[in-house]
Amino acid sequence: MADKICGVFAPVPTPFSGDGSIDENGWRKNLRMWSASPLDGIVIAGSNGELPFLNLEERVRLTKIAREEAEGRLFIMSGAHFAATEDAKRAAVELSKAGADGLLLLPPHYYKGKEEMLLRYFTDVADISPVPVFLYNMPANTGVDLSAELICEAAKHPNIKGIKDTSGNMTKLGYTALGTPDDFSVFGGTGNWFLAALSMGACGGTMAVSILFPRSCRMLYEAFLEGRLGEAVELQKRLLPVSDAITRRFSIPGLKYAMGAMGMTGGPCRRPLLPLPEKDARTLMSVIEASGLDEYEKWRGR
Numbered sequence: 001m002a003d004k005i006c007g008v009f010a011p012v013p014t015p016f017s018g019d020g021s022i023d024e025n026g027w028r029k030n031l032r033m034w035s036a037s038p039l040d041g042i043v044i045a046g047s048n049g050e051l052p053f054l055n056l057e058e059r060v061r062l063t064k065i066a067r068e069e070a071e072g073r074l075f076i077m078s079g080a081h082f083a084a085t086e087d088a089k090r091a092a093v094e095l096s097k098a099g100a101d102g103l104l105l106l107p108p109h110y111y112k113g114k115e116e117m118l119l120r121y122f123t124d125v126a127d128i129s130p131v132p133v134f135l136y137n138m139p140a141n142t143g144v145d146l147s148a149e150l151i152c153e154a155a156k157h158p159n160i161k162g163i164k165d166t167s168g169n170m171t172k173l174g175y176t177a178l179g180t181p182d183d184f185s186v187f188g189g190t191g192n193w194f195l196a197a198l199s200m201g202a203c204g205g206t207m208a209v210s211i212l213f214p215r216s217c218r219m220l221y222e223a224f225l226e227g228r229l230g231e232a233v234e235l236q237k238r239l240l241p242v243s244d245a246i247t248r249r250f251s252i253p254g255l256k257y258a259m260g261a262m263g264m265t266g267g268p269c270r271r272p273l274l275p276l277p278e279k280d281a282r283t284l285m286s287v288i289e290a291s292g293l294d295e296y297e298k299w300r301g302r
Contacts (some may be wrong), residue, residue, distance in 0.1 A: 011043040191243030
């Protein structure tokens, strides 16, 4: 299992300038900060990265810059999903050339088809991809919830090496971990229940809260692995309100606002997403302050 991908990953936002273009200087600044943090990897062009609003050329550029700035210190996973199989296949090749170590792949979800269609989509892309493919189960956004049976079947493909599961179904996550090969990585998809995912067999997490609090997430991860469950439980309690605030409650505008307030580059979202109202911003920052987690995050230099 030497090549199994594990640990704490951050599904990072894409910083934009006021005119809607990618803020490359801000992107480089963030990448240098994450490279100095306890993160194991980042996910580019995932949900927090505003995947639906990024064309392939932009994803390639983001990936190239990440490869330059990370200099091998981070595993770089890039979002390769497009609705049409041929577009996703082209993305797999181009993102790999740009420096991605792995690809994150949502299921096709505009046309709700049988599992045979979903499996064929995943395997068609995995067949051609030069780097490993990681499935992305995000039913809240796609309306498609991958079954444990489908995931386990897809995991038989030698180039499908893991999944980020945000469904919150711990029974399914457990069956996924149980029914997939030893080198298949099961990642919990949110910090809201990171500890629960680990306890059901996940080998890591891909979580928005780790964008701001990677050390806190790493501490929980290590406490679990070392059997210090009381410490892990206490950290999960402190992470929950922050994670929930920057995902379910205030979403990407909230996450970007918090990044800007904490010395990173957040910037505006692309329309139709709107800026965070000032009242919500005050609420969000009060939740973050109340957690007390900032004491662990010295990598930000604050």
